[in-house]
Amino acid sequence: MTDTNVMDIEGFNLWYGDKQALFDVAMNVRKNKITALIGPSGCGKSTLLRCMNRMNDIVDGCRVQGKMTYHGQDIYERGTDVMALRKRIGMIFQKPNPFPMSVRDNITYGPKIHGITKQSELDEIVERSLKQAVLWDEVHDRLDQSALSLSGGQQQRLCIARTLSINPEVILMDEPTSALDPIATAKIEDLAVELEKDYTVVIVTHNMQQAARISDYTGFMYIGRMIEFDRTERIFSKPSDELTERYITGRFG
Amino acid sequence: MSDGSSIGKMKKFHHDNVMKYVLMAIASVTVVIIFFIILFILINGAGAIGDIGIIKFLTGLEWRPSAGSYGAVPLITGTVMVTLGAILFALPLGLGSAIFISEVAPKRLRNILKPICEVFAGIPSVVYGFFGLIVLVPMLRGLFPDHLLFGTSWLAGSIVLGIMALPTIVSVSEDAMRAVPRSYREASMAMGATRWETTRRVVVPAAISGIAAATILGIGRAIGETMAVMMVTGNSPIIPAPLWNFFEMLRTITATLALEMPDVVSGSTHYSALFLLALILMLMVLAINYAAKVIIRRSRRKFGDSAQPLTPSRSYLAPLYNAPSALQMLFILCAFVSITILSLLFVDMSASLILASVITVGLMLFMAVGSLRSSKYRQYKEGLPEETRYKISKNSSRMLRSATLTGVFIFVWMIASLFTDAFISAAVAFVVIVAIVASAPAARRMSAGWKEKIAHSSLTVVVAIVVIILIALVYDIVSKGLPALSLDFLFGYPEDGGTGGGIFPAIVGTVQLMIGTMMIAFPLGIISGIYLSEYAKNTRSTRIIREAIDILNGTPSVVFGLFGMAALVIYLGTGYALIAGCITLAFMVLPVIIRTTEEAVIAVPKELREASLAMGASKWETTMKVVIPAAFGGVVTGLILSLGRAAGETAPIMFTAAVVFRSSISLSLLDPVMALPYHLYFLASEVPGSSVMQYGTALVLLLMVLFMFAMASVVRYKYNKNIKW
Ligand SMILES: Nc1ncnc2c1ncn2[C@@H]1O[C@H](COP(=O)(O)OP(=O)(O)O)[C@@H](O)[C@H]1O
């Protein structure tokens, strides 16, 4: 089968001030697939992920170089509409970060920003997004309560629903389960697999089982370099690089 | 050691307990002082209630002690009005600057702007008053020659106070916005919101309690201000006519205390009336600070994880919120008409229209918010149908909009009516409203990027205005003060009634006052702070003590002056004396020192204490060897800052220690002294033709205070660098 690429990354370098954090990274993101990024902590997974919707723009002194395209268009080109880009490429963070507003206002935040004002439309969006994030049954009777009153796992699904509310094509997830207990983690994993049908997912994780369980493609990173990028089965059964093998078998360092 | 009994005897029990009681004894001296001050003011003020009658005092429209009329209304109105004006001036500028510094400015610019703000918060009020009197007042007179005969006015007072409140507002609300977790901003930007949208819809709402607290603290500072307002408001105890006429002169409570205290006979009605005024002032500040405290506490809860459950609105007005909108409109109309008619009995037509409109706007806002809240609750509790909820929310947002528009209309009308007749002003206000309504759709259609550009450039303009004001102030004083500085000026005595010579005795006097203050306040303050934070248990009595400290902490400095004069100068009979000034200043800074010491000590991590105690050190040893060294930087910073504040204060010394002229330096504690802030006040307000001397004095005072600030930040920087946790 032919997977189409949503994003292509090639020869990509990044510096925080004088310190280079990404070296010559290459990978791509396939449509309607889950792509996982694994590697020891500090190797640059989050950094790479945050480049994909230009969230690194808000870091002082961050500089990039190289090719990163979204549907063939270089996203670091001058004049790129960053806001529109982020609307198409949403992001879920490591720690759930709902706004200190009601559940409803959290979800309608994005649509309102992007110009939807009709109440009925907004309500449909609230319901649809919460259902997609498998949260509707748990919160439909307390939409006007503070989002901070939800449990950690619910908060994270609310953040996913919030991202879904603006209909992105790609969802970037940065260790979305690392702050959660095993049951909440399982729910998020199921959700990610469920989302794969309609969305393209890139997920950073330091949990190899998670990557093996849910992803179609996996990239292994090490000290700022993309050591190996391939189909997940291949990475976990027949990695071509020795470092990768040592990492996935837990014989590291 | 195998001897089991060696752990049975507590060797250190003894000295630990002794130290505890020594500390306690010293701390209780402080407590006695604090309660003594509060009681002294209460008792003296109570006398007036008997003589004048509290109702008569609070409702009397005339303040003329010479004629025996003690009506506090003009003074209270003066205080409220000048503060209100100050906030109206300072809030947009302060908030805009805070947003700019926290959300827009690049890091390097922020690192410059933030400390500048903090420095300006430390400039003595007499210097602001001097700037107001010498620069602002003539400027206003030039701008409004038909309205301002002298220039000294409510307007001038509000602007000066506003400038003084600016640094507090900027710095505290910037802190509140900084405290909004970065993750909120990221979440918003990750959904394609612009920076401005993120600021407006996420950061500011999340920080709103902190911003409110900043505003309230600014108000608290403005209300208690003495010297600056006294120098620029003209001090006539009249109620402005019309009430919003900011060109009128007025007089605040603080100015009244400062002006009348020196001539008053101890024990007379006038004397206790002044104490009663002081009491009212304290209550006002107390109420304001309490509001700030509640709001800050609530904002802490918001960033915690605890849920805020929806509460039903238990108001009796609930039926009103839930009424159909036609009925609500009818109600509002009725309210408007009846209030207008009622108030016509007391005031003229335009005043009653204004009064009615203001109340109506308040009512509309109240109803809009109320109905929104109760509809949410009802939907959640009673399953109110969605459709009804839309209707309600649409209704209330319409009501909010009309309330805002009406508010703008009244405001523009009021201001315009000061310049032309009522009909033309109404027309002007009408045009403004039409312009707003007409431009609304265009504004709504503007792209997010454009909105951001416009917002950010307006913020830049706001910051530029603030920076220009502050720089103008410093530049004016430095450029005109520098030529005055010479050896003769610094080491000479005043000549020709203050128009020539030098300020040597004032410099020495200020140093003497500071040394004395230091010697009294430092030991008492530090030990009490340590005792309260390390030893005192959290009982009812320590809570009361803390409350009392907070009350004194917020008490305006002029009230301390009043206390010092009555208790020391008159009652103890010291006369104007160095010692009386030192004690008064020491009492004034005592609460600050206790509080900052406590905070620095509490900030020392528990683990350090536990590590020391776990090695068998006694509590006293732990306190001395671990806690205090770790808290040293914080404590010393607090000490220097409080001393800097004392050095610049005028009101507490002007009726306890300071005189206008000394022909020699005296080291006696019982002699009066000259002091820089008071000398500046005296020259600026009483000695025409002493401009050079004034600027020189202001510059020396400024340098002295800024030097202390610089020292404090060096200390803080040094210790923050060494200690990390
Ligand atoms: N904002 C930043 N400023 C400077 N260095 C950073 C910043 N964020 C991350 N780094 C550095 O970049 C490297 C990669 O970090 P990161 O992408 O967070 O790793 P990972 O997510 O794989 O744990 C680390 O060495 C980290 O210290």
Ligand SMILES: [Mg+2]
């Ligand atoms: Mg990471």
